[in-house]
Amino acid sequence: MADFDRVWVNAHLCTMANGLGVVLAGALAAKDGRIAWVGPRSALPPHDSPVVDCGGAWVLPGLVDCHTHLIFGDNRAGEFERRLAGVSYEQIAREGGGILSTVRATREASEDALLAAALPRLDGLLAEGVTTVEVKSGYGLEFEAERRMLRVARALGRERLVSVVTSFLGAHAVPPEYKGRQGDYAALVAGMIAPLAAEGLVDAVDTFCERIAFTPAETEAVFEAARRAGLPVKLHADQLSDTGGAALVARFGGLSADHLEHASAAGLAAMAAAGTVAVLLPGATYFIREERHPDIAAMRAAGVRMAVATDMNPGSSPARSLLLMLNMACTLYRLTVEEALLGVTRHAAAALGLADRGVLAPGMRCDLALFRIEAPAELCYWLGGNPCAGRVVAGREA
Numbered sequence: 001m002a003d004f005d006r007v008w009v010n011a012h013l014c015t016m017a018n019g020l021g022v023v024l025a026g027a028l029a030a031k032d033g034r035i036a037w038v039g040p041r042s043a044l045p046p047h048d049s050p051v052v053d054c055g056g057a058w059v060l061p062g063l064v065d066c067h068t069h070l071i072f073g074d075n076r077a078g079e080f081e082r083r084l085a086g087v088s089y090e091q092i093a094r095e096g097g098g099i100l101s102t103v104r105a106t107r108e109a110s111e112d113a114l115l116a117a118a119l120p121r122l123d124g125l126l127a128e129g130v131t132t133v134e135v136k137s138g139y140g141l142e143f144e145a146e147r148r149m150l151r152v153a154r155a156l157g158r159e160r161l162v163s164v165v166t167s168f169l170g171a172h173a174v175p176p177e178y179k180g181r182q183g184d185y186a187a188l189v190a191g192m193i194a195p196l197a198a199e200g201l202v203d204a205v206d207t208f209c210e211r212i213a214f215t216p217a218e219t220e221a222v223f224e225a226a227r228r229a230g231l232p233v234k235l236h237a238d239q240l241s242d243t244g245g246a247a248l249v250a251r252f253g254g255l256s257a258d259h260l261e262h263a264s265a266a267g268l269a270a271m272a273a274a275g276t277v278a279v280l281l282p283g284a285t286y287f288i289r290e291e292r293h294p295d296i297a298a299m300r301a302a303g304v305r306m307a308v309a310t311d312m313n314p315g316s317s318p319a320r321s322l323l324l325m326l327n328m329a330c331t332l333y334r335l336t337v338e339e340a341l342l343g344v345t346r347h348a349a350a351a352l353g354l355a356d357r358g359v360l361a362p363g364m365r366c367d368l369a370l371f372r373i374e375a376p377a378e379l380c381y382w383l384g385g386n387p388c389a390g391r392v393v394a395g396r397e398a
């Protein structure tokens with residue numbers, strides 16, 4: 001008699017084990033928070049464990065949003081109106097608006113206020129079946145404010161049934177007090193990493209390598225500090241121009257390169273060789289009306305794994321729905337349904353360096369998302385609406 005804690009039956013499975021890895025009329029069993037058995041219900045071993053009837057729902061691995069800035073003060077709806085009047089995202093940034101206006105609002109906010117503002121944004125993702133979310137700092141741009149953001153990120157993981165993975169993004173923009181001294185600020189950011197890591201606040205280090213942000217040399221200085229602290233790196237890379245970001249993060253064996261609208265084929269090939277995941281952020285392409293799209297054909301040809309995320313932030317991608325990003329990844333970037341769903345499960349987990357989730361297989365975390373749909377394609381098809389019928393996190397029903 002098999003010894004399970006709980007068994008889910010009457011479900012169609014997207015195991016994501018080999019492409020979608022569909023198992024019709026499937027079953028899945030958990031033990032100690034891990035998947036103990038998965039397959040066709042007809043082959044389920046005898047057991048006397050509690051059973052959950054999924055009512056014909058489709059079950060995927062819990063969704064992973066691998067790129068968010070969901071902790072921030074205020075919002076930038078006013079800036080949105082200015083851009084509707086023709087002012088560019090870059091122009092606003094050069095005027096000291098953009099990221100820096102969110103920095104001012106974030107620095108003024110208390111930890112409690114930041115947490116209270118972030119919770120409903122997180123709850124919207126959880127309601128869609130997200131069980132792991134990456135949360136970046138990057139709106140503090142000074143030690144205590146960056147630390148406060150990372151503490152709030154950790155608090156989110158205590159307040160909700162979700163895994164929170166943090167990325168330190170001190171090198172997101174140059175704060176006003178360092179205007180004209182960008183290199184000094186990059187050195188300050190590099191010096192923040194060890195003390196923040198010593199407090200257990202940092203899982204990875206990210207940087208915005210771009211002509212309106214940090215140079216490749218400054219990015220390397222931050223990455224060297226991450227390496228000394230034993231932390232993996234990832235990069236906002238080649239979003240508005242080709243700065244060689246994709247090849248740079250690949251050279252550091254980085255977890256991911258994110259955005260990539262302007263990444264070269266050589267940069268993408270370097271990513272493939274390094275196993276660096278491409279994180280596609282169609283919400284940003286759409287919202288700032290970037291005409292250039294990431295070179296999906298080159299990613300496919302090079303064998304780069306592709307993830308899809310919200311990039312939830314108040315400036316370039318106020319996207320609060322990971323499911324809508326699935327549609328945008330297919331509609332804007334022409335990803336297939338299989339590529340898009342891998343992008344929010346298995347490949348998104350890889351972009352966070354997590355090998356214990358994103359696939360329904362024995363030994364993996366029992367993180368599940370249940371959907372009332374007739375076929376997996378519906379998750380990429382609908383614009384709006386939420387077919388999520390439930391979540392399971394480490395074998396616990398959320």
Ligand code: DI6
Binds near residue numbers: 098099313316317
């Ligand atoms: N690239 C982006 O699109 C966001 N950060 C980054 O490095 C923008 C963040 C913001 O505008 O607040």
Ligand code: FE
Binds near residue numbers: 067069311313
């Ligand atoms: Fe981002």
